[in-house]
Amino acid sequence: MKLAVLVSGSGSNLQSIIDHVEAGHIAAEIAVVFSNKEDAYGLTRARNHGIPTAVIQHTEFTDREAFDAAMVRALQEHGADTVALAGFMRMLTPVFLNAFPMRVLNIHPALLPSFPGTHGQHDAATFGVRLAGCTVHFVDEKMDHGPVVIQAALPVTPGIAGDDLAGQILRLEHRVYPQALAWMAQDRIRLDGRIVHIEGS
Ligand code: GRF
Structure with missing residues (x-):
């Protein structure tokens, strides 16, 4: 599994995921840590562990779909096949969810x-x-709603x-x-x- 972890803030859940991957408890590689905020501390946590990072600020986009399309491109460039939202404070549209069908958790x-x-x-x-x-639930188009x-x-x-x-x-x-x-x-x-x-x- 090639995991993308999306953070907007502190990233303590990201840290726990990193620690469990490094301990061999999750059979995954963290392909990229992505944030919509360049000052998210989660990015520093990723860099401390040599994990690639990507930042795209949602404020640069006029609509959610265009931002989501840019995120999908960035995550796919890093080979991600699964997405974990970990304090990521943006709703996702079908543009994003259809790129990773039933592979997005929150x-x-x-x-x-x-x-x-x-x-x-x-x-x-x-x-x-x-x-x-x-x-922990699958993400769908409604807030905090998908299957548990x-x-x-x-x-x-x-x-x-x-x-x-x-x-x-x-x-x-x-x-x-x-x-x-x-x-x-x-x-x-x-x-x-x-x-x-x-x-x-
Ligand atoms: C957590 O409480 C999580 O449940 C919520 O946002 C918070 C993120 O915390 N979605 P952190 O950035 O992982 O420390």
């Missing part, structure tokens, strides 16, 4: 379908849930600050995203409509 910091959107952990804390968690590959949950301390809960969830994310990518690399993921089956488990 991690979301809440137990979908609860709390989609950009502040899932904080929304969960404010709502007062007793269980929180994260979700894996979820992990943790108990919530009543009244916990949103930032503290976000930190706990992030540590969980660092464990489940590599697991989902390992299954992907082993070609063990089968889809039956929205239902994901992991072969051999």
Whole structure:
């Protein structure tokens, strides 16, 4: 599997993916780390590990489709066949998704379908849930919507600050995203409509 990891920020999930690839837990090569922001710290993490990087700023494009087409070209130039969104803060259009059919995963910091959107952990804390968690899912055209590959949950301390809960969830994310990518690399993921089956488990 030749993986492209897309980041817009810190890239702590990227770091976890890099560490698991280097440890031999994911049978993949990270072909490229891509960002729509040239100052994303994730790019520095990639360079520290000798991984190729690419940057295209979405602000240079007037429409989403043109930006997506440029991204597809950049990722395919690096030979990527699978895409992991890791804190990538852009919606993807069919121009992108059709280039990597059912090969695009995302991690979301809440137990979908609860709390989609950009502040899932904080929304969960404010709502007062007793269980929180994260979700790895296939990406489709709707936000935080595609078939669920894996979820992990943790108990919530009543009244916990949103930032503290976000930190706990992030540590969980660092464990489940590599697991989902390992299954992907082993070609063990089968889809039956929205239902994901992991072969051999
Ligand atoms: C994570 O919480 C992820 O679930 C969300 O964006 C955040 C990215 O964090 N999609 P990082 O850049 O991997 O540290």
